[in-house]
Amino acid sequence: MEPLTEHRGVSGPVVYGFLRLVKVSAARQVALHDALVEYCRRHELALHGVFAERTAGTERSAAFTGLLDVLELHDTYGVVLPALSHLGPKAISAPRQARISALGARLLLLRGPRPAASGPTGPRPDQARRRSPAPALDHDT
Numbered sequence: 001m002e003p004l005t006e007h008r009g010v011s012g013p014v015v016y017g018f019l020r021l022v023k024v025s026a027a028r029q030v031a032l033h034d035a036l037v038e039y040c041r042r043h044e045l046a047l048h049g050v051f052a053e054r055t056a057g058t059e060r061s062a063a064f065t066g067l068l069d070v071l072e073l074h075d076t077y078g079v080v081l082p083a084l085s086h087l088g089p090k091a092i093s094a095p096r097q098a099r100i101s102a103l104g105a106r107l108l109l110l111r112g113p114r115p116a117a118s119g120p121t122g123p124r125p126d127q128a129r130r131r132s133p134a135p136a137l138d139h140d141t
Contacts, residue, residue: 015047
């Protein structure tokens with residue numbers, strides 16, 4: 001009798017990580033990379049590589065171009081980011097999100113955007129959101 005699927009070496013959907021590491025300490029770089037690895041492990045995703053952008057600049061960096069290249073591969077599911085800010089400032093992030101989406105790839109965030117506060121001290125109790133202890137696959141863009 002063959003072993004159950006849970007006992008076989010089945011790999012999950014293929015994803016690639018992307019980190020924007022401008023002026024970030026070595027310890028922080030390791031922590032961010034480890035967070036991507038752990039997220040993928042928990043969600044049964046196959047992390048095949050992590051692209052790191054180390055200089056601030058334009059929408060077209062070598063790291064982002066490399067990411068776009070692998071997203072065109074037929075078996076790639078998406079991109080994993082610690083937060084949307086790793087795609088860059090809003091002027092760069094929006095076109096990057098559009099390019100990722102145009103390739104049909106999923107954008108998976110460890111931390112989603114924070115909800116807007118309704119007042120100076122935060123949301124009212126009736127507007128408070130409950131947070132899950134484990135982040136889900138947040139966004140399809």
